[in-house]
Amino acid sequence: MDPVLAVHNLAKCYYVQATGKSQSAYGYRTLREDVMDWLAAPFGWLSGERSSEEKEFWALNDVSFQVNQGEVVGIIGHNGAGKSTLLKILSRITKPTRGEVRLRSRVGSLLEVGTGFHPELTGRENVYLNGAILGMRHHEIEAKFDQIVAFAEIEQFLDTPVKRYSSGMYVRLAFAVAAHLEPEILIVDEVLAVGDLSFQRKCMGRMRDVGRSGTTILFVSHNMPAIEALCTRAILLDHGKVAMDGAVRDLVQEYHRRVLQSHGDAGSTLTEIDSPTRLHKIFRSATLLDDTGEPTNFLPVGGKFHLRLVLDAPIKVESPNVTIGIDDNLGQRLLSLQSPLSNPALPRLENPGVLDCVVPSLPLAPGEYWIKLGLAATPDEIDEIERALRFTVTEGDLFGSGRGHHRGLCVAPATWSFVSLEAQG
Amino acid sequence: MASASELPETVIRPPSGWQLINFAELWQFRDLLYFLAWRDVKVRYKQTLLGIAWAVLQPALMMCIFYVIFSVVAGTYHKPLPYPLFVLTALLPWTFFATSIANAGNSVVGSERLITKIYFPRLAVPFATVGAAIVDFCVALPLLAILYVGYRIAGHDIAPGWSVLLAPVIFALFVLSAAGVGTMLAALNVAYRDFRYIIPFLVQIWMYATPTIYFDLGPTEPESTCEWVKQLLPLNPMTGLIASFRAVLLDQEIPWRDLGFSAVMAVVFFLAGCLYFRRVEDSFADVI
Numbered sequence: 001m002d003p004v005l006a007v008h009n010l011a012k013c014y015y016v017q018a019t020g021k022s023q024s025a026y027g028y029r030t031l032r033e034d035v036m037d038w039l040a041a042p043f044g045w046l047s048g049e050r051s052s053e054e055k056e057f058w059a060l061n062d063v064s065f066q067v068n069q070g071e072v073v074g075i076i077g078h079n080g081a082g083k084s085t086l087l088k089i090l091s092r093i094t095k096p097t098r099g100e101v102r103l104r105s106r107v108g109s110l111l112e113v114g115t116g117f118h119p120e121l122t123g124r125e126n127v128y129l130n131g132a133i134l135g136m137r138h139h140e141i142e143a144k145f146d147q148i149v150a151f152a153e154i155e156q157f158l159d160t161p162v163k164r165y166s167s168g169m170y171v172r173l174a175f176a177v178a179a180h181l182e183p184e185i186l187i188v189d190e191v192l193a194v195g196d197l198s199f200q201r202k203c204m205g206r207m208r209d210v211g212r213s214g215t216t217i218l219f220v221s222h223n224m225p226a227i228e229a230l231c232t233r234a235i236l237l238d239h240g241k242v243a244m245d246g247a248v249r250d251l252v253q254e255y256h257r258r259v260l261q262s263h264g265d266a267g268s269t270l271t272e273i274d275s276p277t278r279l280h281k282i283f284r285s286a287t288l289l290d291d292t293g294e295p296t297n298f299l300p301v302g303g304k305f306h307l308r309l310v311l312d313a314p315i316k317v318e319s320p321n322v323t324i325g326i327d328d329n330l331g332q333r334l335l336s337l338q339s340p341l342s343n344p345a346l347p348r349l350e351n352p353g354v355l356d357c358v359v360p361s362l363p364l365a366p367g368e369y370w371i372k373l374g375l376a377a378t379p380d381e382i383d384e385i386e387r388a389l390r391f392t393v394t395e396g397d398l399f400g401s402g403r404g405h406h407r408g409l410c411v412a413p414a415t416w417s418f419v420s421l422e423a424q425g
Numbered sequence: 426m427a428s429a430s431e432l433p434e435t436v437i438r439p440p441s442g443w444q445l446i447n448f449a450e451l452w453q454f455r456d457l458l459y460f461l462a463w464r465d466v467k468v469r470y471k472q473t474l475l476g477i478a479w480a481v482l483q484p485a486l487m488m489c490i491f492y493v494i495f496s497v498v499a500g501t502y503h504k505p506l507p508y509p510l511f512v513l514t515a516l517l518p519w520t521f522f523a524t525s526i527a528n529a530g531n532s533v534v535g536s537e538r539l540i541t542k543i544y545f546p547r548l549a550v551p552f553a554t555v556g557a558a559i560v561d562f563c564v565a566l567p568l569l570a571i572l573y574v575g576y577r578i579a580g581h582d583i584a585p586g587w588s589v590l591l592a593p594v595i596f597a598l599f600v601l602s603a604a605g606v607g608t609m610l611a612a613l614n615v616a617y618r619d620f621r622y623i624i625p626f627l628v629q630i631w632m633y634a635t636p637t638i639y640f641d642l643g644p645t646e647p648e649s650t651c652e653w654v655k656q657l658l659p660l661n662p663m664t665g666l667i668a669s670f671r672a673v674l675l676d677q678e679i680p681w682r683d684l685g686f687s688a689v690m691a692v693v694f695f696l697a698g699c700l701y702f703r704r705v706e707d708s709f710a711d712v713i
Contacts, residue, residue: 103437
C-alpha cells in the first residue's frame with residue numbers, strides 16, 4: 001500500500017542574527033536597513049548573498065520517513081530537536097528549504113487550540129469562524145454543531161461572547177471544534193495539555209477514537225505516557241535529524257536515555273542553571289528516578305518520589321541544609337522537604353557527592369510541578385534554584401478501585417465506612 | 426473511508442518563485458473568506474456604540490465638513506450641481522478604497538496568530554478586509570438615495586440616467602484596485618514594519634491627489650483651473666475612476682479616456698499586488 005504521507009530529505013534552514021543588529025533582532029527588517037544595505041552594495045541582493053552577520057541554523061536536516069494510513073505516530077525529541085518545524089512544514093504553514101513532502105489526504109492540523117477565536121464573538125459565532133479557519137465547509141460545521149456544543153458542555157453559554165467565558169470553557173469549546181474536524185491525516189501539537197484533567201482525559205479519549213476510526217495521526221508531545229497510550233509507532237528527532245524510528249516503548253526509553261546523557265555530564269538537568277540566586281554552584285544536577293532507577297519526569301499518582309541530586313563542593317559547607325520545594329504551575333508552594341527536619345543531619349560537605357531524597361508515596365494530585373532547590377548553611381543561602389526541574393504526576397489507579405479520578409491538590413488513601421441506621425417509628 | 430490512493434496528492438516543496446493566484450484553492454476556502462469578512466463587520470458592529478452606523482456617518486460627516494469648507498467658507502464652488510451631491514458621489518467610493526487599502530495593509534500583520542498556526546490561502550486575509558469594506562459601502566449607499574430625493578423635493582432636476590447601469594462595473598474596478606494595492610501593502614508591511622506608518626500618509630496624500638472633494642475633469646470645468654494640474658491628475662489612476670463614478674451617478678459625460686487608463690491600471694495593480702504577495706507569502710510565518 002502506498003504511504004499516505006511521504007517525507008523525503010526534508011530540510012529547513014533559518015537565518016539567525018549572530019549579533020543584535022538593531023531592528024533585525026525582532027526577525028523582520030525595516031525599510032531603512034534595506035535601503036542602507038542597497039546603497040552600500042547596489043547589486044548585492046541580486047546575487048542572493050546573505051549578510052555575514054546572519055548565521056545558518058538547520059532546524060531540520062535530511063529528514064525522511066513514511067507513514068501508512070491508520071498509523072498513529074508519536075513525534076518525540078527535546079526542545080529544539082525540530083519537532084515544531086516539522087509540524088509547521090507538514091501543515092504547510094512554512095515551506096521547506098530542501099526536500100519534499102507528499103500527502104495523499106486532507107490534512108487537519110491543530111498546532112494550537114482556539115486559533116482565530118475572537119473574544120467579542122459569541123460561542124456560536126466562534127464555532128463557525130473557527131471551523132472555517134480549520135478548513136471545514138459551512139455545511140459540515142452545521143451538521144456537527146450540536147455534537148461540538150455537547151462535547152464542549154457549554155450549551156447555556158452559546159450566545160455569550162467568549163471573552164466572558166472562563167478559561168476552561170474557552171479551551172473546551174476550542175478543542176471541541178478542532179476535535180470534530182475529520183481529516184484523513186491529523187497533526188496534533190501538545191494541544192492535549194489544556195484544560196483541567198478530566199477534560200484532558202476526554203480529549204485523550206477523543207483522540208483514541210479518532211485514531212481507531214482509521215485516521216492517520218501525527219502527535220507531538222513531551223508527555224510520554226500520552227505517547228505510549230495513543231501511538232502505534234514513534235519517531236525520535238534529535239538536532240533536526242531522525243535519530244530513531246520504531247516501536248513506541250523502545251523510543252520512549254531511548255528518549256529518556258538521551259535526556260540523561262545530555263544532562264548528566266554537563267549537569268544541566270537544571271533548567272535555571274545560571275540563576276543569579278546561585279551564590280555558589282553546589283547543585284550540579286537533579287534527576288527524578290522511577291522504580292527501576294531510570295530517570296523520568298513522570299510519577300504515577302501516589303507513587304514513590306525519588307530525587308537524586310549531584311552536589312559539587314566549590315566551598316566547604318559546615319552543616320548544609322537542603323530544601324526541596326515542590327510548587328505547582330502557578331508558583332504556589334505545595335510541599336517542602338527539608339533535610340534538617342529528618343534524621344540524621346547531613347554531614348559536612350567538602351567533596352562532590354550524590355544526595356538522594358525519597359518520599360515513599362508523594363501525596364500530590366495529578367498535574368505539573370516544579371522543584372525548587374535550596375542549600376543553606378544557617379543563616380546564609382548558598383545555592384538556590386527557583387525552578388530547577390519540572391515533573392508531572394500522572395493519573396493512576398492509586399486505590400486499586402479501577403478508577404482514577406482525582407480532584408484537589410493532594411491525594412490521600414482513606415478508608416470509608418458507613419453504618420446504615422434503621423428507620424425509626 | 427476512501428482508500429489513500431484515490432485521494433488527490435499534495436506536494437510540499439521549497440518556494441518556487443513567482444506564482445499567480447491559485448483560484449481553485451481560494452474557491453475551496455470561500456467559506457473562510459466569507460467568515461473572515463463577516464467577522465470584521467460583526468466585530469466592529471459589536472465593539473462600537475453606533476455599530477454599523479459608522480459606515481454611514483463617516484462619509485456623511487465628511488460631506489458636511491467639505492460642504493462647509495468649500496462651498497460656504499471658501500466659496501470656490503460655482504456649479505449648478507449642489508456641492509453635497511457632488512462630493513458624496515466621490516466620497517462613497519473613495520471611503521471604500523481608503524478603508525480597504527488601510528485595513529488590508531494591516532491585515533496580515535494583525536493576523537499573526539492565524540498565520541503562524543494554520544494553513545489557508547494567505548490572500549484570504551487581505552481579500553476579506555476588502556470584502557468587509559464592500560459591506561460598509563453598500564450600507565452607506567442609501568445616504569445617496571436620501572440626498573437625491575431631498576434635492577428633488579427641493580426642486581432640483583437631478584436624477585441618474587441610463588449610464589448609472591455602468592456604476593457596478595466602475596465599482597468593480599475600485600474593488601480590483603483596492604484588492605491589488607491592499608495586498609501589496611499587506612505583504613510589504615510584513616517585511617518592513619515601516620509601512621504601518623506609511624499607510625495612513627499614503628491614504629491621505631492619495632485623497633488630495635484625487636479630485637474627490639474639489640473639481641472634476643469634465644469638459645465643463647472653468648478655465649481658471651491650473652492647466653498643469655489638469656494634465657497631471659489623470660495620471661493618478663483613481664482620478665478616472667472617481668470622475669467616472671460621479672459622472673454615471675449624476676448623468677454627466679463619462680471621461681472615457683481616463684476611465685480606460687484607470688481600468689488598465691486596476692488590472693495592473695491587482696496582478697502586481699497578488700504576484701508580489703504570493704512571492705513573499707511563504708516567508709510570512711517565519712518573519713511575522
